[in-house]
Amino acid sequence: MTELNSRIPAGPIEKKWDQHRFDMKLVNPANKRKYDVIVVGAGLAGASAAATMAELGYNVSCFVFHDSPRRAHSIAAQGGINAAKNYQNDGDSVYRLFYDTVKGGDFRAREANVYRLAQVSVNIIDQCVAQGVPFAREYGGLLANRSFGGAQVSRTFYARGQTGQQLLIGAYQALERQIALGKVKMHTHSEMLELVVADGRARGIVVRNLLTGAVTAHAADAVVLATGGYGNVFFLSTNAMYSNVTASWRAHKKGAAFANPCYTQIHPTCIPVSGEHQSKLTLMSESLRNDGRVWVPKKQGDTRPPSQIPESERDYYLERKYPSFGNLAPRDIASRAAKEACDDGRGVGPGGLGVYLDFADSIKRLGKKTISERYGNLFDMYQRITDENPYEVPMRIYPAVHYTMGGLWVDYNLMSNVPGLHVIGEANFSDHGANRLGASALMQGLADGYFVLPYTIGNYLAGVKPEKVDVNTHPAFTDAVRAVKQQGETLLGIKGKRTVDSFHKELGKIMWDKCGMARTREGLEEALQRIPALREEFWRNVNVPGSGASLNQSLEKAGRVADFIELGELMCRDALHREESCGGHFRVEYQDDGEAQRNDDDFAYVAAWEWAGNGQAQRLLKEPLVYENVKMATRSYK
Amino acid sequence: MRLTLHVWRQSGPSTPGKLETYPIDGVDADMSFLEMFDMLNEQLTLEGKEPVAFAHDCREGICGSCNMMISGQAHGPWKGATTCQLHMRAFKDGDEIWVEPWRAKAFPMVKDLVVDRSAFDRIIQAGGYISVNTGGARDANEILIGKEVVDESMDAAACIGCGACVAACPNASASLFTGAKITHLGLLPQGQPERDRRALAMVEQMDLEGFGHCTLTGECQEACPKEISIDVIKRMNRDYAVAAARYVEPKETAGAG
Numbered sequence A: 001m002t003e004l005n006s007r008i009p010a011g012p013i014e015k016k017w018d019q020h021r022f023d024m025k026l027v028n029p030a031n032k033r034k035y036d037v038i039v040v041g042a043g044l045a046g047a048s049a050a051a052t053m054a055e056l057g058y059n060v061s062c063f064v065f066h067d068s069p070r071r072a073h074s075i076a077a078q079g080g081i082n083a084a085k086n087y088q089n090d091g092d093s094v095y096r097l098f099y100d101t102v103k104g105g106d107f108r109a110r111e112a113n114v115y116r117l118a119q120v121s122v123n124i125i126d127q128c129v130a131q132g133v134p135f136a137r138e139y140g141g142l143l144a145n146r147s148f149g150g151a152q153v154s155r156t157f158y159a160r161g162q163t164g165q166q167l168l169i170g171a172y173q174a175l176e177r178q179i180a181l182g183k184v185k186m187h188t189h190s191e192m193l194e195l196v197v198a199d200g201r202a203r204g205i206v207v208r209n210l211l212t213g214a215v216t217a218h219a220a221d222a223v224v225l226a227t228g229g230y231g232n233v234f235f236l237s238t239n240a241m242y243s244n245v246t247a248s249w250r251a252h253k254k255g256a257a258f259a260n261p262c263y264t265q266i267h268p269t270c271i272p273v274s275g276e277h278q279s280k281l282t283l284m285s286e287s288l289r290n291d292g293r294v295w296v297p298k299k300q301g302d303t304r305p306p307s308q309i310p311e312s313e314r315d316y317y318l319e320r321k322y323p324s325f326g327n328l329a330p331r332d333i334a335s336r337a338a339k340e341a342c343d344d345g346r347g348v349g350p351g352g353l354g355v356y357l358d359f360a361d362s363i364k365r366l367g368k369k370t371i372s373e374r375y376g377n378l379f380d381m382y383q384r385i386t387d388e389n390p391y392e393v394p395m396r397i398y399p400a401v402h403y404t405m406g407g408l409w410v411d412y413n414l415m416s417n418v419p420g421l422h423v424i425g426e427a428n429f430s431d432h433g434a435n436r437l438g439a440s441a442l443m444q445g446l447a448d449g450y451f452v453l454p455y456t457i458g459n460y461l462a463g464v465k466p467e468k469v470d471v472n473t474h475p476a477f478t479d480a481v482r483a484v485k486q487q488g489e490t491l492l493g494i495k496g497k498r499t500v501d502s503f504h505k506e507l508g509k510i511m512w513d514k515c516g517m518a519r520t521r522e523g524l525e526e527a528l529q530r531i532p533a534l535r536e537e538f539w540r541n542v543n544v545p546g547s548g549a550s551l552n553q554s555l556e557k558a559g560r561v562a563d564f565i566e567l568g569e570l571m572c573r574d575a576l577h578r579e580e581s582c583g584g585h586f587r588v589e590y591q592d593d594g595e596a597q598r599n600d601d602d603f604a605y606v607a608a609w610e611w612a613g614n615g616q617a618q619r620l621l622k623e624p625l626v627y628e629n630v631k632m633a634t635r636s637y638k
Numbered sequence B: 001m002r003l004t005l006h007v008w009r010q011s012g013p014s015t016p017g018k019l020e021t022y023p024i025d026g027v028d029a030d031m032s033f034l035e036m037f038d039m040l041n042e043q044l045t046l047e048g049k050e051p052v053a054f055a056h057d058c059r060e061g062i063c064g065s066c067n068m069m070i071s072g073q074a075h076g077p078w079k080g081a082t083t084c085q086l087h088m089r090a091f092k093d094g095d096e097i098w099v100e101p102w103r104a105k106a107f108p109m110v111k112d113l114v115v116d117r118s119a120f121d122r123i124i125q126a127g128g129y130i131s132v133n134t135g136g137a138r139d140a141n142e143i144l145i146g147k148e149v150v151d152e153s154m155d156a157a158a159c160i161g162c163g164a165c166v167a168a169c170p171n172a173s174a175s176l177f178t179g180a181k182i183t184h185l186g187l188l189p190q191g192q193p194e195r196d197r198r199a200l201a202m203v204e205q206m207d208l209e210g211f212g213h214c215t216l217t218g219e220c221q222e223a224c225p226k227e228i229s230i231d232v233i234k235r236m237n238r239d240y241a242v243a244a245a246r247y248v249e250p251k252e253t254a255g256a257g
């Protein structure tokens, strides 16, 4: 059985990273160009890693399924990025950011990783500014900050409501510069469909060119996955339509353990579903909770328009329940509170699945101009979708799937249990525990890509000889190519009666109902019956039109949905086994007066699942979580 | 509502294409334009036909993937919005809608409504960046930048690389896109050292890619979903002229040891 070794360096937490950097083996500059590294993905994590490793001298090949690296899902991040700069002099520090993140994650993250994240956060902002990222500034020319949920200091840097876009453009430009210099070979429209493990090490990938259908193998001395999160397993989420789990899942099937799959983040402020046709959900940035107040009517079934509900008949439930954090309570807590209000029959809008996010007080206090300066583009976005003007009527919001804390298991060096396979960004499980704080995903993606992986990968490479393999003859490569071709042919040959989307929607509904905001043993057991049946029907009855020899979006989707179905099953199994409530994982049976009831005696571990073969239940591996610096306590935001 | 769609179908770069007509019923005013296309594609699949290929991803106006010419307007009738942000309440029962891809020599056809916009990446490769390696940057607050300056830079940096400006331009010029990048970086103090080089290299690459010349007709700024102003083109032209007059390529020095 596989042993998980987290490789956390010894020593006091403040010294671990420095000491580790000193202890790690180095690849001498002249030798770096002898090593080939494959990076899959060019979101914040992948683009920053590919550019930085190329700057250091490695030969990098970067693969994305997009037509340009600039289109990665990271582009959509709105609100901001955290860093412990303490520019506002409000008591922030590396230690506070570390502490907030560990606590925000409900004590289910690895301390040493989180501390390092907080340490390098300050370098990220410097790097991005040097690249020309136009972060918001004060009149005096200094950087501006805003607050995000789960923190009582202002440490979030932003570029209007387009922070992800601006950070990604910065990393993309750095990447394009390396492409022009010939240090990165960019492969667009290339979807990774297999990881190649040869002689016990990750040695390459197999990709399908989405335009020509050509299936090719690529070898390297190390492989990095930066392929993002899997929120689209729910069909409806705030993720971009193409975000998927395939790269991670295929690596999982080749031996990489999948950690904490059930930890999903449901974001409290999204535009509610408007009908059956809905294809995705739109986030309204959490930054809105800086100035918006969340409320529902006190009376059940109150259908009066909001303007006619007097102050005394409104329940500002976050302010009432969590007076010290108020509207800035962390996401898991705010989402659950919204669900409770709606379950109690006090929801607003169609179907009673919504709560108000009201700016009237802030507009009165600060003026419409200030509010529009802060959130103008979000207000416009809201109006376009709903046809309602949020300057005049409160927004209606409802929780939606947004982010996945789970992902491939990695050690302190960001390497999975498959030697040579590194995983960064949302695709790994590392830093957010059971719940991620706002503005911390961008921070983690760039920390991994700019400041962590480029060092730690050297430690791995220094221990292996740069070796070429012949992808045309090595059996691990030829087998993987054959498997990919075979899968495409099988999918095209089924010619059943149901569309790919209809399966995806059905899976999404099971996941949302049974493995969403509130989970029960009974519901999860039911899902574990229904999902395998759905998988069986998929492989018998899916209809994938067209051919495999050109652009075929149905075929692409079919492969991704097939993987989502298997992942969904694993998520339910993970959720069922975790008999406690923590962060984004809320088991109805384990609560204490409506608040999550964690069980540190039995569940203070990372649950990493190891593939056991088709149709077999995965094996559970445990990495115990040891807290040496922060005392595990019941999370309170009251 | 019930609509009639005329959609460009072309199976590949070298095969001829044509408009196909599809009636579609049950369209809801709250649907987005692309959700209406999802519905059409489900319908086509169930009829045993091949669905329409179209580019999209974020569906919230930021990734720049979606690109439909809707009844002659790039991204359709709503100002300051992308195709994915357009909602069906912009149309009424019985409407006929023509949907075609971006058309420009520098954006070769891929399939149906999908075209190849990699020319934009190559324009960025030519110089659309600030040359700083990771590590070693000084503290972010040591560079003071006035709010007005950063705001103006951000206006230009908001470009999503969709190519509507090219599609809308009678000359298929990429000047709004290129000007936006030159403006974003050229306004910032960090962007000054490479300002001349950047303007020269990016403009030259734009010409090499086969984009047309700008005659300041202004169609681009009308079509731009991020409402980027043609002032960025004026700035690009100025930067280019100044750079052309004074820029000398630095000599490569090998370093004597």
Ligand SMILES: Cc1cc2nc3c(=O)[nH]c(=O)nc-3n(C[C@H](O)[C@H](O)[C@H](O)COP(=O)(O)OP(=O)(O)OC[C@H]3O[C@@H](n4cnc5c(N)ncnc54)[C@H](O)[C@@H]3O)c2cc1C
Binding pocket: A040, A041, A042, A043, A044, A045, A046, A063, A064, A065, A066, A069, A072, A073, A074, A075, A076, A077, A078, A079, A080, A081, A163, A164, A190, A191, A192, A193, A226, A227, A228, A229, A238, A239, A240, A243, A244, A246, A247, A283, A402, A403, A424, A425, A426, A427, A438, A439, A440, A441, A442, A443, A445
């Ligand atoms: C609407 C929204 C708003 C957000 N706002 C914030 C915010 O304000 N602050 C914050 O901190 N976080 C925010 N987040 C979260 C954050 O944006 C993401 O977690 C983060 O950007 C993920 O980055 P990444 O680099 O890991 O992956 P991604 O950006 O998802 O990139 C994945 C890359 O992998 C490639 N890829 C994937 N699979 C394959 C494959 N099989 N083959 C080839 N290529 C592949 C894709 O082409 C892409 O390049 C937000 C998320 C959403 C959905």
Ligand code: SF4
Binding pocket: B158, B159, B160, B161, B162, B163, B164, B165, B166, B176, B177, B180, B220, B223, B224, B225, B226, B227, B228
């Ligand atoms: S300038 Fe406007 S229209 Fe042109 S690519 Fe950028 S966002 Fe699109």
Ligand code: FES
Binding pocket: B055, B056, B057, B058, B059, B060, B061, B062, B063, B064, B065, B066, B082, B083, B084, B085
């Ligand atoms: S799909 Fe991303 S901008 Fe339209």
